[in-house]
Amino acid sequence: MSLIVQKFGGTSVGSIERIEQVAEKVAGFHANGDDIVVVVSAMSGETNRLLALASEIQDQPVAREMDVLLSTGEQVTVALLSMALNKRGVKARSYTGGQVRILTDSAHTKARIREIDDARMRRDLEDGSVLVVAGFQGVDESGNITTLGRGGSDTTAVALAAALHADECQIYTDVDGVYTTDPRVVDGARRLPRVTFEEMLEMASMGSKVLQIRAVEFAGKYNVPLRVLHSFEDGPGTLITLEVDSAMETPTISGIAFNRDEAKLTIEGVPDTPGVAYKILGPIGEANIEVDVIVQNVSHDKTVDFTFTVSRNDLAAAQSVLCRVASELSAGEVCADSKIAKVSVVGVGMRSHAGVASQMFAALAEEGINIMMITTSEIRISVIIEEKFLELAVRCLHSSFGLEREPKDESTH
């Protein structure tokens, strides 16, 4: 008998018919003797309906009241799913975030979980009940309703799994697992049976939006085994764990991530004095613009060229900040380029295998793809290339690292 926390997102509970399907699935697990805690989001469309009501009143309503408003979305779903379970003869009890109680800080609309009181949940689980918990929401010290912000329901599920020491936290979604790369780009993309939290974080931040980064971080921190599964198709999904099973041969590279949402800014001829990077990036940070890849080339003529990438949405704002900075620094021209993309190879196996970078660069060179910028982490190498080469780059790297083939030991699974 296991204790499993299952999370179903807005699309999975988007209609009464879907809620019935989820109830059917949950009832099946319960019949197998597992203890089940289900976390649900608002029915798809509901949050937008509530936002539209609020925006009729005010553009920026006070955050406390937004939370009171939006938290009703999940509350409706927990009640309906509990009814659907009761109908199937399964004892079920709904909980709001405040009832659990999921204690958060008071940062309305983007609160962070501080503590979860698991006493009441344990009592109900011992009683044989399925617990149906509203995702995305909590309550602060003063009893005010809070919400966790985007992707908050994933975080709720992971936090509950951590508090209850659950055997697994299952995130049901519209894909059947984490892939070596986007199957829409590479035909041979393969579902990964396992990835590590670190790899998942690198892939999520690279644009493979299966899970919210916050939830993955949380799961990694509390070592909650996380599994990504399809809501309405059967299958083992992808298990995300602290370390890949040591008995298994660790593949060097787990996947190819990519991101089109990149734009590049260069400021030329910056006088090469100490603190120049801060003088450039300080004002960018103050304008709330996040910087991704940064490259500063070697000095020639006592000036440097300084290049960095930002999200395409921020390009115009960043460019205007940079023009001001350039004149203050008596630097040269500011050039902007939004026709770029980022491609990354990710894998914990990289740590113990040399030569990944050279293999990557060779594969790209063979296809005549020019590398504009390079950045690396311990388990990732990313390159910025021209956007038009993106699909070609992903395909040639996927093939070069043999990702379409199952790793040897995996074939026995």
Place this chain on the structure above:
Amino acid sequence: MSLIVQKFGGTSVGSIERIEQVAEKVAGFHANGDDIVVVVSAMSGETNRLLALASEIQDQPVAREMDVLLSTGEQVTVALLSMALNKRGVKARSYTGGQVRILTDSAHTKARIREIDDARMRRDLEDGSVLVVAGFQGVDESGNITTLGRGGSDTTAVALAAALHADECQIYTDVDGVYTTDPRVVDGARRLPRVTFEEMLEMASMGSKVLQIRAVEFAGKYNVPLRVLHSFEDGPGTLITLEVDSAMETPTISGIAFNRDEAKLTIEGVPDTPGVAYKILGPIGEANIEVDVIVQNVSHDKTVDFTFTVSRNDLAAAQSVLCRVASELSAGEVCADSKIAKVSVVGVGMRSHAGVASQMFAALAEEGINIMMITTSEIRISVIIEEKFLELAVRCLHSSFGLEREPKDESTH
């Protein structure tokens, strides 16, 4: 400076436009320096939307989950109204029933209020905030969400007013006060500046559905001055108090109430033995049918005719119970008549004035209206008549008791 509790029903907050109007009204009171607690219902239509979702799943969902579902309706309204107040520069804070906290018993969907914790509300009032409280809902000892059943928002308002020792509890509605009778029936019907709780209870139970009986009872018990007002038209409304001002001449009769929803059942030739009334009405009560007027005539030939009225909806069920009882008691025929109505004269002044009954019967006789049954309380006389005479009876009584004229002392107001 007064402390006022104001309640706005579902129609008054049925759209964003209406919520803005309510906010405007509340902001005006607040600007006058009054402390304001606003109680609101779900936006009209919202409760039915939620009920429809639930009924897609199950005909009789478990009551606990119905309360979790339905309580979201008021929660949406409190958030939106708080936003609309904030927009007008008025500090406002929303509360769910659980946050107040309004402690109830655990009778889901028809819970009764046990206790209200006013500490937090007082803190916020001292801070100059308008409090916006979700009507209709509370929380039980274990923290489960409960709802108070039909008309629960009126009860919430009165209970808050009692707990906070408010100067007045104002119920905003779609009529501008309590009338001497239904203005659709009598042109000269007049708004009453004041009525007593007792009179209001007699009128409400007679079919003048301005306020929920439960809320009036509650207000009477805790002596909360209650005022009925129009949501969007200015005017003094009707004040409902413990006793009419003693300085004022008490009118003998305050109003004429009537009720079409009556049906009459007679069981003839019942052997006149002790306990016969119980033998007849016991099975009716067991079938959850409420009985209104009861008449048992004098015995002749050692049998009696026993007549009582029920709501028209219950007529068929009551008739089938009665046929069974009749055969068990070896009684005669069972006759049913749904073409009847009840007309009542109501007034606390009746206590000290003799002759009200004779004046009433004379007025009806003059119009040739036959009285089928009579029942009285200390401040009310009701007669059952043929339905076709209803309007005529109401008009002649209204005129006979001079209700279209203001009482002498009232003219100075």
